[in-house]
Amino acid sequence: MTRIFFYISVCSSSILLSVAAMAQNKPAATKVDSLHKTIKADTTHKMVADTAKKIIVPHIDSSWYIPGGVRIGLDLSRIVSAIYYPYRKEITVVADARINSNLYAAFEGGYANTPYSDSNYTYKGNGVFVTLGVDYNFLKRQYRAEKNMFYGGIRYGFSHFTYQVPSYTIKNTYWGDHLTGSIPRTNANAHWVELLVGLKAEVLKNFFMGWNIRERILINNVKTDEITPLVIPGFGNGSKRSVFDVQYTISYVLPFYRIKEHAPKVETKAKKIPKR
Incomplete structure (x- = not known):
């Protein structure tokens, strides 16, 4: 009887630890992806801003x-x-x-x-x-x-x-x-x-x-x-x-x-x- 209780306790602990590990790893992956997307968006914005500074709208000469x-x-x-x-x-x-x-x-x-x-x-x-x-x-x-x-x-x-x-x-x-x-x-x-x-x-x-x-x-x-x-x-x-x-x-x-x-x-x- 004691072995059965121990076995059930070990199995329950293993299941709980696995669920906890999955719960911790999932947000970490999401944070990395979000950071990657943010950096990519900032880089694109910087390129557009730098290009905008150099663009001069030409004025049509009239006489x-x-x-x-x-x-x-x-x-x-x-x-x-x-x-x-x-x-x-x-x-x-x-x-x-x-x-x-x-x-x-x-x-x-x-x-x-x-x-x-x-x-x-x-x-x-x-x-x-x-x-x-x-x-x-x-x-x-x-x-x-x-x-x-x-x-x-x-x-x-x-x-x-x-x-x-x-x-x-x-x-x-x-x-x-x-x-x-x-x-x-x-x-x-x-x-x-x-x-x-x-x-x-x-x-x-x-x-x-x-x-x-x-x-x-x-x-x-x-x-x-x-x-x-x-x-x-x-x-x-x-x-x-x-x-x-x-x-x-x-x-x-x-x-x-x-x-x-x-x-x-x-x-x-x-x-x-x-x-x-």
């Missing part, structure tokens, strides 16, 4: 044409100034050519004649002048073909002119006598810089009206011991180093070329995939 051309006109303010200053007879031609969206090459040139006479002396002067520079348009376009301008610019000016005093009289009120004489023709060159700001508006197709204000600063000295030029062509009063001036212009554009304008290139990176 279009904007109006170009040469704008030629006249300075009407010289007509007005001749009314108030009859000795200043001057004609000025203005022109500009579009280089790109906002930049323009600018040119001015003209001729001036300065006949003057009073009870003290007679003055004669004449000469030519040119200015070269650039204008930049600060006005944001409302449409691609817009040609209106609000601009600032800089110029270099040069003038070659002659002047003379055919006769002069110096009166001596104390002694009652007069000293007369003349000053022969003198050739002179003048150099200056200009800073300006202005507006040009298209009132009819390709026809513009505009104005600008400018400050001219003389670089070299054109005075002599005998006499100072009454007027420097293109500059103004010959006795001043700096002069302020206003222009009123009418002009017309000759649109014989166009300018190709490109859309700005923008590179955007692909959105980063969030980590899980």
Whole structure:
């Protein structure tokens, strides 16, 4: 009887130990498999994330044409100034050519004649002048073909002119006598810089009206011991180093070329995939 009980006890213990061993081994296998799957998923995610960092979405380049051309006109303010200053007879031609969206090459040139006479002396002067520079348009376009301008610019000016005093009289009120004489023709060159700001508006197709204000600063000295030029062509009063001036212009554009304008290139990176 004792052997039967012992045998039954041993068999029961063996069965229980086998079940316990199986119960312990099964979760361990599941844990290893789960860990393997997790590592595999993380590795794939890392490769996708690294690839996403290097991908750049290409931007399709687009372009279009904007109006170009040469704008030629006249300075009407010289007509007005001749009314108030009859000795200043001057004609000025203005022109500009579009280089790109906002930049323009600018040119001015003209001729001036300065006949003057009073009870003290007679003055004669004449000469030519040119200015070269650039204008930049600060006005944001409302449409691609817009040609209106609000601009600032800089110029270099040069003038070659002659002047003379055919006769002069110096009166001596104390002694009652007069000293007369003349000053022969003198050739002179003048150099200056200009800073300006202005507006040009298209009132009819390709026809513009505009104005600008400018400050001219003389670089070299054109005075002599005998006499100072009454007027420097293109500059103004010959006795001043700096002069302020206003222009009123009418002009017309000759649109014989166009300018190709490109859309700005923008590179955007692909959105980063969030980590899980």
